[in-house]
Amino acid sequence: MPRNIVITGATSGLGKYVAETLLGGDDHVILIGRNRELLAGIARNHENSSFYVADFSSQSDVKSVAVQIARDFPRIDIVLCNAGILGREKPHITADGVEETFMINYLSHYILLCELFSVKTVPRVIITGSQAARWYTINFDDLMCLDSYKPLHAYGNSKACLQMLGCWIFTLVPETSVYIIDPGTFRSGIARSRAGWFQAIYNFAKWGMRSPATAAKDIMAILDGREFPGGKIIRRGKVKDLSFSTEEFGKLIEKSTALSGCDISRII
Numbered sequence: 001m002p003r004n005i006v007i008t009g010a011t012s013g014l015g016k017y018v019a020e021t022l023l024g025g026d027d028h029v030i031l032i033g034r035n036r037e038l039l040a041g042i043a044r045n046h047e048n049s050s051f052y053v054a055d056f057s058s059q060s061d062v063k064s065v066a067v068q069i070a071r072d073f074p075r076i077d078i079v080l081c082n083a084g085i086l087g088r089e090k091p092h093i094t095a096d097g098v099e100e101t102f103m104i105n106y107l108s109h110y111i112l113l114c115e116l117f118s119v120k121t122v123p124r125v126i127i128t129g130s131q132a133a134r135w136y137t138i139n140f141d142d143l144m145c146l147d148s149y150k151p152l153h154a155y156g157n158s159k160a161c162l163q164m165l166g167c168w169i170f171t172l173v174p175e176t177s178v179y180i181i182d183p184g185t186f187r188s189g190i191a192r193s194r195a196g197w198f199q200a201i202y203n204f205a206k207w208g209m210r211s212p213a214t215a216a217k218d219i220m221a222i223l224d225g226r227e228f229p230g231g232k233i234i235r236r237g238k239v240k241d242l243s244f245s246t247e248e249f250g251k252l253i254e255k256s257t258a259l260s261g262c263d264i265s266r267i268i
Contacts, residue, residue, distance in 0.1 A: 002026040002048070004073050005223075006116075008056065008109065009083030011038040014128065014183055017212035018080065018219055023049055030073070032056075032065060032083070056083050056108040059096045059260060066115030076116060078124040080219070081109040081162065087151035091144075098259055099144035101151070105158035107260055110165055114262035122176055126219060127166045129180045129233055132156035138164070140251045161252060163233065167242050168249045170231035172268050179222050180242065182235040183215035 005022060009015040010031035022029045023046045031051040033039050039051035050072070054065040069076070087101035094103050109127075116122055136156045139145075143161070145154045163180050170178035218234050232239050257263040 002028055003077035004028045004030060004075060005078045005080065006030045006032065006069060006076060007080045007082060008032045008112070009128075010042065010051075011035050014212045014216050014219070015080070015082040016042065017216050018082075018223075019049075021216075021220065022223070028073075030069060030076075056104045057094045057100050059098075059103075059107075059111060062108045062111045063115055063262075066112050070116055070119045076120055076122050078126065078223070079113065079116065079122055080126045080128070081112070081166075082128040083108065084128065084159075085155075087154040089151060091146055091149045091154070099146060099149075099154065101154040102144045102158045102161070105155065106161040106165070107256060109162060110256045110264065111260050111262050113165075113169070114260070114264040114267060117173075117264065118267045124222075125166060125169060125176060125178045126222060127162055127178065127180045128219075129163045129166075129182050130156065130159040131182050131184070131235070133160035133163050136160060138248070138252075140248075140255060143255050161256075163242060164244050164248065164252050165256075167231050167244050168253065169268065171249070177230045179228055179230060180233045181218045181222075182233055183218070184210065184235065 005027050007015050007019050007029065010019045011033040019029050019031055019042055026048065028048045031039050031043060031049060032054055034053065034055050036053045039053065043049040043051045052065045052068060054061040056062060084105045085101060092100040094100055098107060113125065132152065133156050136153055138157060138160050142148060145157050166178045166180050169176055218237060222228060228234055229239055233242050253265050
């Protein structure tokens with residue numbers, strides 16, 4: 001049976017590659033991104049596609065798109081949580097009062113999953129993680145890194161939160177398999193929020209990086225049916241444990257609920 005697969009951040013990099021690859025098959029691919037023109041270009045001439053425009057820095061946009069998708073599809077088989085940015089040179093606070101990197105990389109996916117799980121069972125969740133998450137310890141008293149902001153710190157911290165959320169869902173929801181993928185460094189649009197010298201250096205250096213097709217191998221293997229243990233991080237076919245305490249899970253969900261108004265613990 002063809003699957004309904006949701007992909008966030010579907011207009012560039014890894015998300016775009018996965019989407020375009022799946023569109024060559026039988027699955028129905030549900031694309032989410034900010035740019036309507038780019039989404040339409042990817043979906044064009046593919047009857048097995050739908051696309052939704054949403055700014056993942058806006059909580060109302062994320063909630064709205066989740067409600068629309070839940071309404072439009074009788075079931076959701078897989079959600080690929082892939083949208084992400086590296087972060088600006090200085091912290092940028094969204095209209096909802098949330099630091100932008102934290103919102104796009106983590107809280108948007110928390111809200112999306114919270115809204116979807118409230119009305120449907122999602123059998124598989126795939127999370128685009130990062131080795132940068134290992135470099136930082138989550139400070140629950142400064143969850144958005146506002147007191148210690150550096151772009152890479154904010155990025156790694158947001159990815160650590162997303163990986164923790166994935167492990168929490170895997171621990172509590174036996175009917176949902178959660179796979180956390182570290183794709184490594186590859187050519188993407190992740191630095192689009194940076195300007196000046198950093199953007200110039202990144203644009204030059206990225207041509208020596210791996211392609212999205214290479215970085216997506218673990219994701220495509222899962223989508224093609226390869227079995228990996230859930231709740232762990234997968235990098236180039238190798239599996240490593242992730243360890244979070246019950247106390248850490250509780251703090252993350254409490255903080256996320258306060259920031260978003262969505263309490264996923266009451267749904268799952």
